[in-house]
């Protein structure tokens with residue numbers, strides 16, 4: 001284990017390398033460029049391939065080719081670039097090719113801002129491209145967790161044969177923290193489906209076209225069964241002071257990190273506040289949230305968007321009243337803002 | 352012993368093509384199959400199928416094949432070749448795929464000198480979607496989206512892909528051939544063979560543009576279509592070698 005000081009974007013790069021990723025294809029965009037700059041330097045040192053593609057479309061399709069040929073591949077981008085990658089992501093999902101896609105979110109829609117946001121939650125958790133598919137979406141809260149989740153992402157990608165999204169934001173991407181980097185851990189998965197020249201075996205095809213409707217439906221049902229397996233096995237969340245919470249803040253990523261500070265401050269004032277943080281945004285930890293929310297009087301979702309995760313929270317807690325606090329101009333929510341909001345809720349309801 | 356004049360290529364699967372009568376794809380598939388057979392490359396080759404009438408190429412060639420999104424075959428081939436530099440990789444693309452939606456991908460793969468081979472079927476229209484205008488549709492040529500004939504004042508001029516890519520430094524071999532008569536077909540096969548040999552020598556990007564007929568969407572009998580190809584298409588798209596760096600290679604003898 002090495003302890004080093006790393007920027008979030010660089011930490012993702014280093015973790016990917018140590019997780020056995022040897023192929024990176026990407027196109028520059030703020031606030032994720034350090035990730036590709038880091039890999040441009042590091043990948044050749046370990047015999048890997050770094051290639052700056054002509055566009056996000058090309059980058060994600062290079063990942064498609066590399067993954068189909070058996071390589072452990074990754075790409076990264078931010079909002080506008082992720083939108084361009086969606087064509088390829090839909091194809092990757094249908095062809096069941098494993099890879100990791102990092103979205104260091106900035107403010108949108110359109111060009112928006114290069115400041116951090118959480119505006120791509122819905123795009124990420126609902127598949128994002130055309131057709132019926134879902135992808136595992138992991139959301140870190142610290143640079144250390146970024147590193148750990150990168151390892152998990154590659155494993156999950158190969159175990160389930162699916163693209164995995166690491167959804168983070170400009171604050172975590174740009175921030176520096178000391179991290180413990182595990183030695184290289186590369187789990188090897190059997191890949192009896194790759195196309196590498198059909199030596200001593202029948203040919204293989206990697207395809208997404210199903211002209212026969214019955215065949216397409218079977219393929220879709222097969223994908224849906226996989227999503228169900230994923231939903232049952234890969235749900236993750238973190239609770240903070242859930243034991244006696246009277247008010248529950250529900251937040252992910254950077255908002256959860258700020259939310260923790262708010263919880264600490266409010267606890268010092270003697271207010272019983274807790275935090276529920278989904279680590280997997282898809283599958284969403286609905287059952288655990290339901291359990292955590294049972295003894296709680298007030299619920300408030302905090303996000304850097306107009307309430308995208310709020311919809312999942314509502315689905316998990318039908319009939320419950322759920323407050324929302326959000327900022328959406330690339331402005332990072334402050335602990336003080338959350339504290340004021342919680343005190344307003346508690347005060348306003350006689351808490 | 353009687354020696355057969357023609358044998359079915361081993362890698363051509365024993366199924367009937369779905370192509371229309373007189374379609375160029377069938378001939379082009381066969382030529383690719385013959386070359387791969389003759390060079391003994393079956394077990395070292397990965398093909399990339401594009402979106403267009405030829406998307407089902409994987410039903411016909413007994414090879415490992417990845418299907419790519421519309422236009423993105425050169426990017427997919429780049430990814431494959433970067434992982435497997437010692438395998439033979441080729442894309443098989445139509446003109447809508449290569450010259451329109453996938454223009455950036457083909458230009459940049461050529462510019463990078465990616466060491467794979469592109470088989471580019473130019474039939475001057477979008478076949479699969481029903482004969483719409485392509486970037487390669489001739490001036491004055493009628494299609495479903497240029498019903499009065501391609502008006503260059505409004506729709507612009509066709510793209511001459513072989514010429515465009517030949518000015519780049521990355522490609523090793525760029526040629527344009529046609530498959531309108533037996534002599535031309537034999538020449539086309541030689542070009543495909545040469546393109547694969549350039550890849551074998553590691554010389555970089557190679558492309559064979561093949562002028563081919565689409566009788567159905569041109570609204571012609573197969574024979575008339577071949578005549579139109581010879582008379583009209585070749586006039587606009589001259590045949591020939593536009594780039595060849597093999598002569599300069601250290602071991603040109605193959």
Ligand SMILES: Cc1ncc(C[n+]2csc(CCOP(=O)(O)OP(=O)(O)O)c2C)c(N)n1
Pocket residue numbers: 402403404405421444445446447448449472474476477478479480485
């Ligand atoms: C993103 C996207 N846009 C449009 C289409 C529809 N489409 C399918 S094939 C095709 C054109 C194919 O023409 P060409 O490449 O010339 O090949 P041909 O069918 O003539 O062999 C189009 C536009 C698609 N499948 N995907």
Ligand code: SF4
Pocket residue numbers: 369370371373374375376404474478479564565566567568
């Ligand atoms: S539509 Fe044209 S390109 Fe397509 S199969 Fe028929 S003749 Fe060939």
